[in-house]
Amino acid sequence: MVFAHDTEAALRAAVELVNSAEDPDTLTETAQLAEFFERHLYTGVHDGGPAELAAVRALRTSLRAMLTSDRDTAVVLVNETLAEHRAVPRLVRHGDVDYHVHAVPAQAPLPVRIAVETAMAMIDLIRADESSRLSICADADCAGLVLDLSRNRSRRYCSTNCGNRNAVAAYRARRK
Numbered sequence: 001m002v003f004a005h006d007t008e009a010a011l012r013a014a015v016e017l018v019n020s021a022e023d024p025d026t027l028t029e030t031a032q033l034a035e036f037f038e039r040h041l042y043t044g045v046h047d048g049g050p051a052e053l054a055a056v057r058a059l060r061t062s063l064r065a066m067l068t069s070d071r072d073t074a075v076v077l078v079n080e081t082l083a084e085h086r087a088v089p090r091l092v093r094h095g096d097v098d099y100h101v102h103a104v105p106a107q108a109p110l111p112v113r114i115a116v117e118t119a120m121a122m123i124d125l126i127r128a129d130e131s132s133r134l135s136i137c138a139d140a141d142c143a144g145l146v147l148d149l150s151r152n153r154s155r156r157y158c159s160t161n162c163g164n165r166n167a168v169a170a171y172r173a174r175r176k
Contacts, residue, residue, distance in 0.1 A: 044110070071129070
């Protein structure tokens with residue numbers, strides 16, 4: 001593990017959310033949002049309605065900017081997000097998850113919790129000068145984000161689809 005569990009979890013969720021905007025959009029229905037909520041073990045308020053879905057979808061652009069900015073710009077975006085939502089970090093424990101940081105109340109809307117949790121995770125990335133752990137997919141036809149938490153920093157593709165597509169193309173090029 002490179003970072004604390006909650007940092008890695010927030011970064012994974014943010015990258016998945018941002019990548020859901022890539023073609024084809026994979027976050028168009030409230031059922032997909034419910035699956036995202038459960039898969040990433042979010043707690044707190046989740047009404048699952050169309051307004052919440054629209055607000056989470058709208059968040060993707062600002063999260064992409066935060067995750068792909070240079071270090072100094074990311075600091076500004078993180079600070080703005082935390083100030084806008086009046087984030088007050090505190091340690092909490094729930095379910096099977098040991099102590100971790102929450103910075104907004106469980107009653108805060110889901111998009112606010114996602115934005116603040118992403119900003120809190122970016123604090124760890126920025127402080128450790130590990131922004132290189134986030135990159136754009138090496139597939140020339142893809143703009144998806146890659147979160148590389150591997151020890152050897154070898155992850156280049158956002159998904160196995162992009163990796164496989166490039167491996168097949170390289171194989172075919174070698175065979176010619």
